[in-house]
Amino acid sequence: MRSESTVAWIRLIRLEFARVIRSGGVAAAVLLLLGLGVYASWQGNRRIQAAEAATSAAETAYRDQLAYLSSIYPPTTEAGEPLYYLAFPAPQPPSRLSALASGRMAVETASLRIRLLALEGQLYEHETLNPRLAAAGHLDLAFVLIALLPLFVIAVTYDIVSGERERGTWRMARLFARPRRLIAAKIAARVVLATGLVTSPALIGAFSTGIDADGRAGWAIALIALHTLFWFALCLGVAGGHRSSTANAMILVGVWVALTFLAPAVLSLTNALLHPVPEALELTVRQRQGYHEAWDLPRAGTMESFFEDYPKWSDWIVPEDEFTWAWYYAMNHRGDQAARDASHAYRDILTRRDEWARRWSLLVPPLATQIALDRLSSADLGTQLAYQEAVRSYHERLKAHFQPFLFSAAPMAQVDWDRVPSFEPAVPAGDAPQAGLPAAAALILISVCALLPRIRSRPSPDS
Amino acid sequence: MGLRNTLLVARRQIGAMREDRYVVFLLALVVSMGVVSVLGARHHAASEAEQRARYQTLVERQWAEQPERHPHRVIHYGFLVFREEAPLAFFDPGVGAYAGTSLFLEGHRQNAASFSDARHSTGMLRFGRLTPATVLGMLLPLFVVAAGFASVGGERERGTLRLLLAQGATPGQIMGGKVLSVGAVALAAALPIGLVTAAFAAVGGEAPTSATRLLALAAGYAAYLAGWVLLTVWVSSRRSSSRAALAQLVAIWVALCVAAPRLGASLAATLHPIPSRAQFTAQVEEAQRGVGDSHNPDDPFFSALRDEYLARYEVASVEELPINWGGVVSREGEEITSRIQEEHQQALLAAHRRQDGIIAWLGLLSPYLAARDLSMAAAGTGPEAVEAFRAQAEAHRYDIIQRLNDLHVHEIKYENDRAQRIARQEWTRFPVFRPNPPTLGRALTDRPQSLAALGLWIAVPLVGLGLGRKRLPRLGVDGSGL
Numbered sequence: 018m019r020s021e022s023t024v025a026w027i028r029l030i031r032l033e034f035a036r037v038i039r040s041g042g043v044a045a046a047v048l049l050l051l052g053l054g055v056y057a058s059w060q061g062n063r064r065i066q067a068a069e070a071a072t073s074a075a076e077t078a079y080r081d082q083l084a085y086l087s088s089i090y091p092p093t094t095e096a097g098e099p100l101y102y103l104a105f106p107a108p109q110p111p112s113r114l115s116a117l118a119s120g121r122m123a124v125e126t127a128s129l130r131i132r133l134l135a136l137e138g139q140l141y142e143h144e145t146l147n148p149r150l151a152a153a154g155h156l157d158l159a160f161v162l163i164a165l166l167p168l169f170v171i172a173v174t175y176d177i178v179s180g181e182r183e184r185g186t187w188r189m190a191r192l193f194a195r196p197r198r199l200i201a202a203k204i205a206a207r208v209v210l211a212t213g214l215v216t217s218p219a220l221i222g223a224f225s226t227g228i229d230a231d232g233r234a235g236w237a238i239a240l241i242a243l244h245t246l247f248w249f250a251l252c253l254g255v256a257g258g259h260r261s262s263t264a265n266a267m268i269l270v271g272v273w274v275a276l277t278f279l280a281p282a283v284l285s286l287t288n289a290l291l292h293p294v295p296e297a298l299e300l301t302v303r304q305r306q307g308y309h310e311a312w313d314l315p316r317a318g319t320m321e322s323f324f325e326d327y328p329k330w331s332d333w334i335v336p337e338d339e340f341t342w343a344w345y346y347a348m349n350h351r352g353d354q355a356a357r358d359a360s361h362a363y364r365d366i367l368t369r370r371d372e373w374a375r376r377w378s379l380l381v382p383p384l385a386t387q388i389a390l391d392r393l394s395s396a397d398l399g400t401q402l403a404y405q406e407a408v409r410s411y412h413e414r415l416k417a418h419f420q421p422f423l424f425s426a427a428p429m430a431q432v433d434w435d436r437v438p439s440f441e442p443a444v445p446a447g448d449a450p451q452a453g454l455p456a457a458a459a460l461i462l463i464s465v466c467a468l469l470p471r472i473r474s475r476p477s478p479d480s
Numbered sequence: 481m482g483l484r485n486t487l488l489v490a491r492r493q494i495g496a497m498r499e500d501r502y503v504v505f506l507l508a509l510v511v512s513m514g515v516v517s518v519l520g521a522r523h524h525a526a527s528e529a530e531q532r533a534r535y536q537t538l539v540e541r542q543w544a545e546q547p548e549r550h551p552h553r554v555i556h557y558g559f560l561v562f563r564e565e566a567p568l569a570f571f572d573p574g575v576g577a578y579a580g581t582s583l584f585l586e587g588h589r590q591n592a593a594s595f596s597d598a599r600h601s602t603g604m605l606r607f608g609r610l611t612p613a614t615v616l617g618m619l620l621p622l623f624v625v626a627a628g629f630a631s632v633g634g635e636r637e638r639g640t641l642r643l644l645l646a647q648g649a650t651p652g653q654i655m656g657g658k659v660l661s662v663g664a665v666a667l668a669a670a671l672p673i674g675l676v677t678a679a680f681a682a683v684g685g686e687a688p689t690s691a692t693r694l695l696a697l698a699a700g701y702a703a704y705l706a707g708w709v710l711l712t713v714w715v716s717s718r719r720s721s722s723r724a725a726l727a728q729l730v731a732i733w734v735a736l737c738v739a740a741p742r743l744g745a746s747l748a749a750t751l752h753p754i755p756s757r758a759q760f761t762a763q764v765e766e767a768q769r770g771v772g773d774s775h776n777p778d779d780p781f782f783s784a785l786r787d788e789y790l791a792r793y794e795v796a797s798v799e800e801l802p803i804n805w806g807g808v809v810s811r812e813g814e815e816i817t818s819r820i821q822e823e824h825q826q827a828l829l830a831a832h833r834r835q836d837g838i839i840a841w842l843g844l845l846s847p848y849l850a851a852r853d854l855s856m857a858a859a860g861t862g863p864e865a866v867e868a869f870r871a872q873a874e875a876h877r878y879d880i881i882q883r884l885n886d887l888h889v890h891e892i893k894y895e896n897d898r899a900q901r902i903a904r905q906e907w908t909r910f911p912v913f914r915p916n917p918p919t920l921g922r923a924l925t926d927r928p929q930s931l932a933a934l935g936l937w938i939a940v941p942l943v944g945l946g947l948g949r950k951r952l953p954r955l956g957v958d959g960s961g962l
Contacts, residue, residue, distance in 0.1 A: 071756035078762035148575035153745035282610035374602035
């Protein structure tokens with residue numbers, strides 16, 4: 018009995034599926050979206066390759082520079098001198114998931130090289146990006162699936178009931194199944210169409226070159242599925258009513274524009290207005306002043322403030338009348354000290370922006386999905402802040418490593434370059450469920466709300 | 481007589497749209513979004529500009545108040561400049577959000593500007609920014625579509641089209657009336673936004689230059705929106721049902737305003753790849769190695785230069801030169817490193833321009849790209865403004881660094897070089913950095929493709945409407961479309 022009804026059910030879905038795919042323009046739209054999706058996944062994988070090329074370029078450049086400096090300086094040169102030039106690589110490998118969502122990858126520098134000098138001036142270097150291309154927006158698979166796929170969902174569902182009614186076929190269709198069941202079959206066929214013919218192949222393309230096995234990809238796929246289902250729920254909520262097809266289409270396209278473009282733009286502007294970042298310029302000015310003033314001040318004072326952070330060296334006396342590298346690097350440290358408060362305030366503001374965005378994005382399904390995906394693929398603002406933190410701690414480890422050479426005025430021959438600390442990449446901020454769960458919960462909740470009008474009313478009486 | 485019919489049709493259509501609650505609601509929405517965007521963007525731009533001006537003043541004062549210093553010390557102290565946005569950046573920020581705002585000018589190296597708006601933004605930014613330009617360029621066309629997709633098709637569906645024809649209105653008059661009425665509604669949405677923008681621009685300090693730019697913006701957006709109005713009426717007249725017209729118009733809007741810019745940017749980046757910052761820095765370092773390293777005492781270039789100077793002044797050692805040899809080395813070294821770095825920078829910029837070229841040609845396919853391009857040109861926020869700032873800052877950098885090197889050569893003795901200082905009054909004699917943004921005429925003439933694209937955008941639907949005029953009575957009467 019049960020299996021019989023399942024068979025009938027599947028047959029209904031198959032019939033409906035065949036009807037949809039043959040209706041005007043649907044097959045073409047599927048092909049177009051699929052083409053865009055495959056193109057975007059190919060681009061995503063190219064971006065990963067480019068990021069990997071940048072990380073290896075940073076490492077190669079360091080080795081070349083070290084070889085060059087070793088060749089031009091006699092081994093008796095004080096280590097402090099080549100260290101002035103040497104830029105150590107801090108490469109952050111891209112996440113595999115960024116083939117799906119590349120987030121802020123285009124604007125961030127992921128492979129900084131840092132010198133032993135004052136750090137604050139070195140952290141914020143820009144990528145070589147072409148601002149015009151960046152302003153045009155970038156295309157990744159997440160954009161295709163989050164911004165464009167819903168439009169396809171709208172196109173195939175907006176007249177799901179009204180179309181039958183307007184053509185006068187609704188009464189006949191009702192002879193085959195109960196309205197609720199019929200609508201369910203129609204929706205199911207369209208879900209199969211969207212997820213089976215567009216989402217799945219594109220995702221397979223994006224992950225074809227490999228995937229991190231840490232559950233993040235699973236969360237990403239779940240979020241995309243939930244987001245697609247939200248649009249089906251919304252379409253059903255709107256299109257299951259009594260309105261004409263044209264009114265349905267206008268409402269749904271309007272909601273799509275509001276959720277995909279207006280809400281993010283309004284939230285983005287609000288965020289910028291609520292959390293201004295004057296500290297960016299403040300820290301730049303302070304660091305420069307803090308370092309350069311020290312040249313004209315008594316050295317003992319500079320060393321005093323240096324010893325506050327590194328008490329280990331406080332027994333060393335730095336001569337007032339001759340240049341020492343220990344003093345030189347202490348002056349640089351003074352620059353970072355001068356910028357410290359501004360730098361903390363700067364990071365606080367950006368962290369607040371990041372948290373604010375994550376909180377408020379939960380109200381807007383496409384945004385909630387996008388921001389969660391960015392976080393899962395380590396391409397959000399939080400990840401960039403974590404990277405800067407990792408670079409800071411690397412800089413500290415480098416300083417700790419080289420201070421003995423600087424204070425003892427050791428020749429560079431004494432430095433064992435193979436034992437220089439290497440960069441430890443930042444770990445992704447927040448684990449996978451933490452990044453994905455709020456968005457998933459929000460998507461489910463909003464989907465249920467979108468369906469509420471249909472659950473309470475009788476399904477589409479054919480008036 | 482002809483004009484009267486046209487106006488009658490237009491008045492009829494306006495009446496119909498005024499009764500359509502969707503159209504009224506959308507009109508209110510678009511206008512309020514536009515006004516909110518002007519207020520928000522203006523506030524944001526003003527606070528950014530105030531900050532930059534404040535820090536620029538601070539930095540200039542710090543420069544002038546330097547104690548007596550050795551010139552080479554000052555070469556490393558350098559100078560900070562902040563990029564000022566154009567007065568109309570609140571209307572269209574153009575590429576400004578993606579370009580750095582603060583640039584450190586120092587000796588030996590060309591730094592890249594840092595701290596762009598985009599780096600301080602979360603992932604939301606990718607969906608677009610709420611600016612008056614976005615509202616006019618992206619949202620308003622969709623409103624035009626919503627207001628006009630049923631303008632002709634609706635008459636046909638209700639059977640009133642035949643009635644109109646029977647009453648003596650020609651197809652041309654009907655189409656003309658529809659274009660006028662949809663255009664009037666578009667104007668009703670655009671005008672408040674334009675007026676608020678103009679009002680805020682007039683409050684700013686550079687009102688006269690802004691006026692020409694505002695006129696250019698008004699002309700550009702008028703042409704762009706006129707194209708949308710014509711297209712909407714054209715499609716509405718061609719399709720058998722207004723539902724089909726709506727579907728087609730929305731599809732066109734998505735293709736032109738949402739997909740094309742991103743696809744274009746992606747294609748441009750793929751066709752003309754550029755090195756990452758890490759690769760670029762490595763290339764510059766590589767090129768500088770071995771050619772005139774001023775910090776390397778045995779450098780072959782400087783050995784040859786020393787021999788030349790010794791011969792010219794007819795002395796046996798650098799100590800006997802009447803000028804400071806250390807300063808000469810620093811000056812010549814700066815020239816070499818600046819040249820190498822500028823060459824690489826120019827190569828990178830050339831790659832950017834090739835990418836821009838792809839976008840410019842794609843403007844012929846997507847008028848949205850063309851309109852955006854012209855809009856940022858007219859607002860003074862295009863890539864050429866960013867590049868002008870960079871180039872002028874670099875020229876300023878080179879100028880002050882070489883002045884400092886000249887002080888080193890002539891005012892500092894070679895013996896006991898590092899112990900000497902330049903008097904503090906000298907610092908106030910240095911030029912201050914006052915960049916000149918590119919002119920409006922220059923920015924517009926650099927964009928022939930975009931200007932042509934906008935012309936084409938109006939011409940195509942206009943011709944289509946003209947040709948389709950005769951078929952209007954037949955179309956759809958038997959229930960068939962095209």
